[in-house]
Amino acid sequence: MKRKKLLVVGNGMAGIRCVEEILKLDPELFDITIFGAEPRPNYNRILLSKVLQGEHSLQDIILNDWSWYEVHGIRLLAGETVRHIDIKSRSVETASGIRETYDALILATGSSPFIPPIPGTDKEGVISFRTVDDCTQMADMSKMYAKAAVIGGGLLGLEAARGLLHLGMDTQVVHNAPYIMNRQLDRTASMMLQRELEAQGMRFNLSKDTTRIVGRTRAQGLRFMDGARLDADVVVLAVGIKPNVELAQRSGLRTQRAILVDDFMRTSEPNIYAVGECAEHRGISYGLVAPLYEQGKVLARVICGREAEPYCGSIPYSQLKVSGVDVFSAGLVSGEDAETAIQHYDAVCGTYKKVTMRKGRVTGAILFGNTNEGSSLLALVQQGAAVSELNPSESRAASTAESAAEALPDDETVCACNGVSKAAIMRAITEHHLESSDEVKAFTRASGSCGGCRPMVDALVKYTRSGKKKEGTHTAVRTQVEVPVCECTVLGQSSLKQAVVHAVDQGCYSISEFMLHQGWKKRDGCEVCRPALSFYFEMEMTGVVNDDERALAIKALDDVSFGGSGSYQGVRVWVGDTEGSNPEAAGILRIGEWLRSAWREVSLPSPVRAGVTAGTASSVSILVQGIGISASPAGWEVYLGGHAEHPVREGQLIGVAEREDDVVQLVAACLQWYRQNSLYEESLWRWVERTGVTAIRENVLDDDLQRELAEKLSRHVWEAQVG
Incomplete structure (x- = not known):
């Protein structure tokens, strides 16, 4: 029987994983040709930072060497870029003129670095961080120049910066957000990571918007929106990626941000499929390896004519080592829908854990310093498990890697990238007498992609080799006794x-x-x-x-007879001294009057006092008010959680707003966040102590969430007035 012709455009991790899955299902079905833009076999792009940092050589990160293609009868056209797809004749053509026909075509074109619209990105000395060639170029530059600036404080930018430090360069990270890795971490975890990196020699310029790269013909530094300048001989752009969709667009396929696919990875044209970073599924284009591998499994079954479960999307997560620090992040970790279920901070050990929830279901998690619980928490996030399945006391007890490995259920997935469970790893260790994580990786692929699960694989090797027996996989959930609200119910x-x-x-x-x-x-x-x-x-x-x-x-x-009237109504507002030559007097009066009129009908869990003054010398002490607003040289300072009666509590600074409208919006966001997340009759100061000022700041200082919270409070007040 004549084999069908399968063409794969892209020699990266997503496309090759799909080919591997096809070979497992039916190795004789296709005559396979792969086009790769780079002149080398398939390698692990995630580990490029390790190459830059000197931990790995290029050979160490090769996933499929030249012999793999030969053994499986795959024709690899390395260094060939496909420029056109002729849908009518079912053929593709490369830039060098090679033309191939197909029965089935997989587009796995991946993505390219996003180049921000900053003048000067075309200057000599400006480089992205995406390929092996980029690593080589950065290493060459480090021999000639001393100062480097990395634009982008996400994961990629931090890894590039750590590599430049290893190469001996004075390295500064420039980020437009107030804290690094703001998409994966909350402010607490981010600050812990920043302190670790600063101890290694990295420096940071946060909340900085770069307006241009200065220098006549080559980069000499950066100019920021506030007028400041940072000197740099090398500038690395690491602000994100953009899907490679130009080929699909030229060929008439439907695209938006990426190539549109359905739940079976089919594009708008028959017999053409897309997988990986270049594919857009249900409005999302994933840049993490685990979702790409999940897509590859679905597509392999579809293209082989097997029954396949639809791909329904993935929960984004990261489990990795950033410059020697273990970090884990999964799901929704910040924003209005991310209520804190568990939060542990250990400054002595340098560890942090936060689990978020929504409507009683686990929605996200952050681990810093100790990621042994990462696999278990990821499973809870993916399942949308009830928060009752969390066990704070047990998770604290699992302080060592081996105890965490022992506590992990046998069917729990350890390596989410490759779908390898604890049972599969232990079985491979036992049956093949494996003694190291590298041997486990060779047999099972566990830790072979992002490497984030390596600590757990190490622990499982030690645990299995020790011969210990696990008595059970489930532990009792500790129940916390609550005082009933009243005699009508047992609920607290x-x-x-x-x-x-x-x-x-x-x-x-x-x-x-x-x-x-x-x-x-x-x-x-x-x-x-x-x-x-x-x-x-x-x-x-x-x-x-x-x-x-x-x-x-x-x-x-x-x-209901008691309707909404049982809630505490309104905020009592005190305005400080506004006489004399005080230049802020008019603003104080405006803000005070606005608060009085706008919040007259707001329902609250407990009465709230607010004060507006021109400073600490005023007759109204803002530091012992529930909400304190004070004029300052920088604008308006907002304090939260003060209490004048026993026990006296001093208000904590939440943030500074430049204009009157801004301070009103910030204070409204604080009040709405309190309304949504407090318990009935829980005073504002007690709620601040329970929640923690850091957790409050990271939510109400988020621009989008702040605006949404303020609008929600305004809507509530309007409904109360017209209702």
Whole structure:
């Protein structure tokens, strides 16, 4: 039987993994030709930073050497770039004139570095960090020049900077966000990482917008929006990637940001498929290796004519080592929908753990310094597991790698990139008498891609070789006893809030119906539980966006005798001295009056006092107010969590706003965040102590979230006024 002709455009990790899966399913089905733009076999692009840092050679990161292609009868055209696809004749043509026909075509063209629209990026000495050739060029430059600047404080930028440090260059990272790796980490984890990197010699310029790269013909430095300048002989661009879609666009395939594909990786044209960073699935183009491998498995089954489960998207995660520091991040770790479920910070050991949740379900996690729990937490995030499955005391106890390996369930996935479970790793160690992680990688591929699971693989090798037996894979969940809200129910404030979240999520908008289902001892409740229920329902129904459902929800509240009237209403505002020559007097009056009028109808879990002054010498002390606003040379300072009565608490600085409108928006965001995340009758100062000022800052100082929170509070006030 004559083989079908399969062409693969792209010799990267996604395309070759798909070919490997095809060979597993039916090695005789296709005559395979692969076009690779680089003149070398398939290598692990993720480990380029290790090459730059001197930890690996190029040979160390080769995934499939020349002999692999020969053994499998694959024709590799290395150094050939495909320029055109003729859909009618089912053929492709390269830049050098090579023409090949196909029965099936896989586009795995990957991505290229994003070049920001900054004048001077075409100057000599400006380079991206994406290929082996980039590593070589950076190494050559380090022999001639001393100062380097890396634009981009994400993972790629930090890895490039660490490599330049290894090469002996004075290296500074320039980032336009207030903290590094802001997409994967929260502010606490980011600051811990920054301190580690600064100890290694790296320097940072944060919240800096680069306006141009200075120098006549070659780079001599950077100019920032604030007028400052940074001298640099070498400038590395590491601000992101863009999918390579030009070939698809020229050939008439449907594209947006990337090549549009369905759940089976099919493009808009029959017999043409796309996989990897160049593919856009349900509006998302993934740049991490695990999703690309998942796509490759689905496509392999489709292209071989096998029954395949649709690809439904992936949970983004990173488990890696950044400059010698273990870091793990998965799912949603910041923003309005990321409520903190667990947060542990150990300054002595240099470790940090944060687990986020939404509506009682685990949505994200961060680990810093000790990532042994990464696989378990990733599974919980992917499953959307209930927060009851988290066990803070047990996870703290798992301080050593071997204890974490022992606690891991046998069916848990250790290497998410390659889909290798704990049981598969232990079986390979036992059956093949493996003694090292490198041997495990050779047999199972575990830790062979991003390398983030290497610590757990190391631990499993030690654990399995030790001969220990695990008694069980599940541990009892510690239950925390809550004081019931009142005699009507056994639920405490926290569990009552979660129960309301779940009820509204299931479409229950009636408090009476909720009490019936929750076994309330008094049908109409009492004066203690009624206002708490009213407040929690009101807060949760801000997420009901369907107009008809929202109307039903509001009616359900109105139908109950205690409605929303049980919630504390309004914010009491005190304005400091505004007489004399005080230049801020007019602004203080405007802000104070605005707060009084705008927040007159706002419902709160507990009364809030606010103060607006021109400084610390005012008759109104802002540091003992729940919300304190003070004029300063930099603009307006906002403090949160002060308390004048016993126990006295000093307000914590949340942020500084330059204009009056900005300070109003910031304060509104703080108040709305408090409303959404506190318990009923929990005072503002107690909530600040429980939540932590760092966690509050990282949410309300996010520009998009701040605006959204302020708008939500305004909408609530408007509905209260017209309702």
